[in-house]
Amino acid sequence: MSELRAGPVVSGRVYVVDEVAGRVPRELEDFTGEATFRVSHGPDVHEVVGVGRVLDGAVRFHEKSGGPGGKDVRVWRVRRTDRGFEAEHAGC
Secondary structure, eight states: OOOOBOOOOOTTOEEEEEEETTBOOOSGGGGSEEEEEEEEETTEEEEEEEEEEEETTEEEEEEETTSTTSOEEEEEEEEEETTEEEEEEOOO
16 A cells, blocks of 8 residues: 555546555446545555446546545546556546
């Protein structure tokens, strides 16, 4: 597990999903319901906590401050690619 070193989250930038619930993700359903996952881009590592659901072949994940019951922070789109799982800040 990488140490968190977070720069700003940039809209439209693709982040690699390193783990979900402390392990390597295997399927989109790993990100559904209440979940926590880590993404990285270069040296920056972000922990994302919130609630997700599968929609149109990807997961729409609502990041929350202070855990799953907290205030909405941002929305992520998580998808499976031939390289593994990737996440992108999706705006609204």
